[in-house]
Amino acid sequence: MQETDQDSVAHRVLQTLRQEIVSARLEPGQVIRETETAARLGVSKTPVREALHALLWEDFVMVFPRRGYVVRQIGINDIREVMDLRLSIEPRITAVAARVRSDELIQQLEGLLERQLDESRSLPERLTAASDFHRAIASMAGNKRAERLLRTYFDETTRTHYLFPRATDHVVSDAELQSHRRILDALTARDEAEARSAMEEHLEESNQALLRSF
Numbered sequence: 001m002q003e004t005d006q007d008s009v010a011h012r013v014l015q016t017l018r019q020e021i022v023s024a025r026l027e028p029g030q031v032i033r034e035t036e037t038a039a040r041l042g043v044s045k046t047p048v049r050e051a052l053h054a055l056l057w058e059d060f061v062m063v064f065p066r067r068g069y070v071v072r073q074i075g076i077n078d079i080r081e082v083m084d085l086r087l088s089i090e091p092r093i094t095a096v097a098a099r100v101r102s103d104e105l106i107q108q109l110e111g112l113l114e115r116q117l118d119e120s121r122s123l124p125e126r127l128t129a130a131s132d133f134h135r136a137i138a139s140m141a142g143n144k145r146a147e148r149l150l151r152t153y154f155d156e157t158t159r160t161h162y163l164f165p166r167a168t169d170h171v172v173s174d175a176e177l178q179s180h181r182r183i184l185d186a187l188t189a190r191d192e193a194e195a196r197s198a199m200e201e202h203l204e205e206s207n208q209a210l211l212r213s214f
Contacts, residue, residue, distance in 0.1 A: 009043055014051035016041060021060050021071055022155045023124070024162040028073040032061065058152050074160060076214045082156045083207040089146055090134070091200040096141040098187050098195035105140045109133060109184050117177060123168060130171045131158050133180055137187070137199075160210055167213035175205060 017037070020026040032052065038045045052069045055061045061069045097105070115121060115129035131154050138147045161168040170176055179202035186195035 010047040010050045013041055013043055013047045014054050017048075017051050017055060018058075018060065018155065021055070022159045022162065024159065026071050028071050028163070030071045031067055032069045032071065034068070058155075060155075074156070074163060076211065078156065079160060079207075079210050079214070082153050083203060083210065086150065086153050086157075087200065087203050087207075089150060090138070090203060091196045093138055093141040093143060093146055093150070094183065094187075094199040095192040095196040096143070097137045098190050098192045100142065101140055101187050101190065105136060106184070106188050108136050109187065112136065113177070113180055113184060116172070116180065119172075123172070127158065127161055127168060127171050130176070130180070137183075157206075157210070160213070164210075164213040167210050170206065170209040170213075173209075175209075176202075179205065 017026070017032070026032065034045045034048050034052070038048045041048070052061060056063060056069070060072055062072050063069050112129045112133045116126050116133065118126070121129075134154055135151070138150045141147070161171060179198065182198045183195060183202060186198050
C-alpha cells in the first residue's frame with residue numbers, strides 16, 4: 001500500500017510539472033529547484049526528484065552542474081524533428097483507427113471538434129480540444145508503444161503553441177478546423193486510405209504553420 005501511494009504521488013507530481021512546462025507556466029530556461037518545488041506541491045523531495053528524472057528522459061528539462069534542472073529551450077530544429085516523427089507514425093495509426101473505430105470514438109471526436117470550434121471558449125480550452133482530438137485517435141488504434149511516443153510529441157507541439165502566439169492562431173484557423181473535420185469524416189466512414197491521407201496532409205500543413213511561427 002505504501003509503494004502504491006508513493007507511486008501515485010510521483011505520478012501526480014510528474015503530471016503537474018509536465019503540464020506546467022507544456023503550458024509555459026514554467027518557461028524555457030527556468031530553473032526547477034527540488035526543495036522549492038516540493039514545498040509548493042506539498043510533497044517530499046523524492047517524488048519531485050523522480051518526476052524530474054522522467055522529464056529529463058522525455059527531454060523537457062536539462063541538468064547542469066551547480067544549477068540543477070532547467071526547462072529546455074525549444075527551437076526550429078526541435079519542431080522539425082517532432083513533426084517528422086509524427087508524420088512517420090500518426091497517419092498509419094489513423095488508418096488503423098479508421099478500421100477499428102467505435103461509435104464512442106466518433107462521438108468523442110465530434111465533441112472535441114465542437115469545443116475547438118466554439119469561439120466562446122478560451123484559447124487554452126480550444127487548444128486542449130485540438131490536442132485531445134489527436135490523442136483520442138492514437139488511443140483508439142490500440143498500439144500502446146506508439147501512443148506513448150506520440151504523447152510526448154503531442155506535448156512538444158502543444159508547448160510550441162503556448163510559446164509562440166502565431167502558432168496558436170493556427171489551431172483555430174479555418175484550415176485547421178477543416179482538416180480535423182476531414183479526418184473525422186474519414187474515420188466515420190471507416191475509410192482507411194482517406195484517413196491516412198487526411199492526417200498526413202494535416203500534419204504537413206501544421207508543420208509549415210509551426211515553422212512560420214518562428
